Amino acid sequence: MNAPVRLKTSAMIASIAAEGQRTISAPFGHALAKAAESRPRIVGMTADLGKYTDLHIFQAAHPDRFYQMGMAEQLLMMSAAGMAREGFQPWVTTYAVFAARRAYDFLCLAIAEEDLDVKVVCALPGLTTGYGPSHQATEDLAIFRGMPNLTIIDPCDAIEIEQATTALADHRGPVYMRLLRGKVPAVLDEYDYKFELGKAKLLRDGNDVLIVSSGLMTMRALETADALRADKVDVAVLHVPTIKPLDEATILVAAGAKPGRLVVVAENHSVIGGLGEAVAGAMMRGGVHAPFRQVGLPDAFLDAGALPTLHDRYGISTKAMTDNIKAWLAA
Known part of the structure; x- marks a missing residue:
């Protein structure tokens, strides 16, 4: 009797790219290394995760400006604050769970309260790893949205990561950016897209x-729009890369442009405290009343497993989103 086939879980740094999809390798690492060529204030700092946040690219290009702080995220944040006070612009990398959960107080009081020029760039946001709740940062946006002075960025793809890195190097102040790393899909160049800090497009x-989306869910939203076209469902996609400050004006115009149009907010984050609730609040304050639904992760600790399986299970795959929107329209 043959032994059953044992299914493997996804790797810690599993790619979200579909088979055959065009990708760019380590867009953040290459963009930061390039930005640093003309910006001597930039330094790179990490908590033993340079290889897993693509900061090793920066390290190779600028070894005298790279600092390995070990597995001590609180020390990492405090050291970055000290570097910023001395006139440098630290780019700090770790996993999103460690920045949001383990080092929150240090980032809050040492960096954000002092309004220091520190960029915190974190891999494994939301459900981008199959390693279970210890590494799935499903609530990072909810944790950070309430922190004063902190700008929050959730880029869609490799194109936007490159553009956002350059833009943030010229922006003064504390930033938290979610990072897709490794071989990252490239989709936004097909839409003549240009990242602008604080702007939805x-x-x-x-x-x-109307799908209002951020991060990798904008890629899923565009795929969903293509899939629904076969059912003669006409879908608009509004990409919101800056979670805070939120571009409420653009969101309200889009949400109110066509009375009766279903508004769906799609995010790689818990339905609690993220983009969905931010958009709903903006719509209520702005007097825009439209049918409203959320595509996001449940308020739960998620399973470990292979990413495609988990994305289907928790409703953030293209198929799951397509099926849900069809059901909402038919209800």
Whole structure:
């Protein structure tokens, strides 16, 4: 009798790219190394995760400006604050769970309260690893949205990571950016896209559904729009890379542009405290009343497993989002 096939879980740094999808390798590491060529204030710092946040690219290009702080995230944040006070611009990398949960107080009081020029760039946001709750940062946006002075960025793809890194190097102040690392899909160049800090962008228009999305879910939203076209469902996609400060003006215009159009907020984050609730609050304050639904992760500790399986299970795959939107329209 043959032994059953043992399914493997996804790797810690599993790619979200579909088979055959165009990707760019380590866009953050290469963009930061390039930005540092003309910006001597930039230094790179990490908590034993240079290889897993693509900061090793920066290390190779600028070894005298790279600092390995070991597995001590609180020390990492405090050291970055000290470097910023001395006139440097530290770019700090770790996993999102460690920045949000383990080092929150240090980032809050040493960096954000002092409004220091520190960029905190974190891998494994939301459900981008199959290693279970210890590494799945499903609530990082909820944790950080309430922190004064902190700008929050959730880029969609490799193109936007490159553009955002350059833009943030010219921006003064504390920033938290979610990072897709490794071989990252490239999709936004097909839409003549240019990242602007604090701005949402309408990538495509449509009469039946408006998907307001951030991060990798914008890629899923565009795929969903293509899939629904076969069912004669016309889908608009509004990409919101800056979670804070939120571009409420653009969101309100889009949400109110076509009365009766279903508004769906899609995010790689818990439905508690993220982009969905931010958009809903903006709509209520702005007097925009439209049918509203959320695509996001449940308020729960998620399973470990292979990423495609988990994305289907928790509703953030293209198929799951497509099926849900069709059901909402039919209800």
